[in-house]
Amino acid sequence: MARENQALHIGLIVSVTLTVFLGVATYLFFREYQKATARAMTAEKKLAEAEQTARTVQDEANSLKQHIGWSASDKLPDITETFNKDMDTYGARFGEDERSYRKLVENLYKALQNADAQLQDAAKKIQSYQQQIAQIQAAADSQVAEYKQAMEKLKQDLEQERAAFNKQRAEFTQKTDQLQNTLAQAQQRFEAEIAKKDGTIAQLNQKISELRRAVDTKSAIIDDMVSPRLDVPDGKIRWVNQRERTVWINVGQADNLPNLTTFAVYDAEINDLTTAKKKADIQVVRIIGEHLAEARILEDDLSDPMMPGDILHTPIWSPGQQEHFALTDGLDIDGDGKSDAHVVRNLITMSGGVIDAELDDAGNLHGQLTGQTRYLIIGTQHTAGTPKQLLDARVALLRKAQELGIRTIALGDFLQKAGWREDTNVVTYGRGANPRDFRARFPGGIQPRSTGNVFQPRTLPGAARRTAF
Template sequence: MARENQGLQIALIVFVMLALILGVTTFVFYRQYDQEKGKALAADQEKAKVAKDLDAAQREIVELKRILGFAASDTMQVIGQEVPKDMQLAASLPEADRNYRKLVQHLNDTVQKKNQALAVAENDKANLQKQLADREKEAAARIQQHEEEVKKAGADLSQMAANYKKTESELNAEKDKLLTERKEIEDKSNQQIKALQETVAAKDKEIRTARDVAVRYRDEAEALQHTTFEIAHGKILWVNQRTGRVYVNLGEADGLRRLMTFGVFTSSSNDVSQSEKKASIEIIEILGPHMSEARITEDKPGNPVVPGDLVFTPIWAPGRRVRIALAGFIDIDNDGRSDLDRVRGIITTNGAVVDAYQDESGKVIGQVTRETTYLVQGTPPDEKSSRDMRRGYTDMINAATRNLVRQIKIDELFQRMGYRDVDRVTSYGKGASATDFRVQPPPEGVPVSSGTVSPLFKPRQPQRGSKTTF
């Protein structure tokens, strides 16, 4: 019995707890419902207000579209495409002022200005019309005056025509007289010209004869003075082939200088201009009045220099100074650049005097005279050369011909004077020449073994077992 009461008590307690929990839960959920209902009512009120504001905004947009000239159905994309086109009318306005209100004001100002300009133009037009009427009136008066002058001129013209006919007949008579006198003068002039031509031809013949005589006298005088290519200046007295040294019978008394160069010819050469040069030498020491030492700068192994050989240079002569003129472009090493200063230095070093030359611009410095011994010709100018170069070259050639000066090429000058120390331009690559890279023997000659070997010399042999290689 006691257990049954205990179970009822427990059931009652559980029931009461469940009732309390249900009541609390119901209260909480009802309160939340009431709060959410209030929020929903407030949201409905806010929605109604927003809808009202949206409707007002849409009406304002439609009204604004109407004011701007757009349809109510036009979208912002359409309006955005049309606005830049309209704003082109206000291109002169700043970027910040480009709107429809400023545009209307700008267009109104523009119209006002145009109206003012139109009013000014209308005023100008009225003034011009008045001026035109005045000028037409003045022109009518001038036309009438001109017509009267034309009538008077017609009468004067008739009188002038009569006078012209009279004058024409007089002029024709004078013309016939002058033609007759002209023919007489021409006939007399032709006779005088013919006589002058015959006189000039006779004078030209006399000049050619005199020039031929002068050339013959010059050749004879040069032959007597030993200043031509035909006769050598000196000869080789002694030769040391081992050291490449020779002694020459020219010295201080002959006006010889150090570093002068000579061509060497065989002793049997009576005319060196017709003989082949066998070697070249350069004076290195003046030993006496008629003695000097020179070094061999060029020779031929098959035809060595021997005592008795003759020496000659075209730009030096014992007892006097040879005078040289240089014409044309001077290039001795074929590098395309002017060697004028270098050649002048070589000539003066060898005792000669440069009378005249052409500078790089073609201007002639100095003068070719009868005292000039040789005119040395460089590269003649062509059609690409400057006008001054062509004219200067022609003037020097004519002066040399007129003054009976001998003319030689610069290559011939250096070949005959024995000059060899000219820098050559060595080309590499496809333009190279094998002769530019030949092995040159030493100055003292190629060493030759005597056949005797010192006992101290022993052939080198690798050590046995060594990996060292030689």
């Protein structure tokens, strides 16, 4: 009995112990379950937030792809490769911090604005040029209209003359044989008048064609912005060697500068060459380089010496192009009454110029004026004894130059601006010789001065006394 109670007590103790252990274990497991559940809920919440953030980021990435021209299905490596190609093509001159589509668009927009501004300026210039061409064309059309009106009047006069002739011929057929001679003479006069008027019409048609060609040439000059050459410097002095009478200039082979070209030298501060006074004349003797040549000093003034930077000018040569000239008669340089046209002709051709037309001293015109002719060099004034044929030929040449807009320049002004000077004097021997040409000359042009009354003619002693002999 005691053993049974002891076993019962032991069983009861074990049962209570197990119950307490199970209760504690159940409590502990329940607390862990609650914590695990809380952690699971927190993890699910974070996962939901992360998924929402991922979806937001993905939507933003898809939206950004669409903004830059891609679809949502395009892959980032493809987009990156295309982006690098775009930056190399359109943004190569940008820095690394500016290599983005936004910076690229901003810079391209600025470049487009600058291009639009330049395009507007160009459009304004084109409009201005078109207006100038329209003015020239309007003037030409006015002249053409005048010539057409003259032609119509000549045609009307011709029809009137023909009608009068037909009337006279009807009257003459009714007259006797005594009037046949008179009729023949009248018919001859009429035919001569018709030939004269036909010749006038042909001349007018030729003049219209020439004016049209001149208008086309002047329009081309306006398009090329060609400015007058009389007031534009052609080069500058680079160095001066007064001892060797040599200078170096900044034009040469690349400027198509020919040897023996003469230049007039002006002060570097001169702004208007048309009224400026030249300080020296030089002549090219050697082409050294593309923009370098050596020249000798023909004439200068030691009181106003040449300096580096002084400007050069000649009307017979322009850098990179040829000037066209025309010559009248009477090209007498030294005033001896003889033509020096060959000197002027050589001066122009040796400097690369072209002579389009030349009027000789007999009144014959060789060549013709064109729209490319820039200058007409006028010789000395005619005298009272000049033949009428020569007078009419020069007047016709001057009128033609005025019609074509060709600038006229006197021979003396041309020689002065071309830097020409006469190297030798002409001395006449024999009965017509001038004693002044044979005076003794001191070196350097120094002239002797008077010594006062020290050296005077003297008489021998007693020369004033009278003698029987």
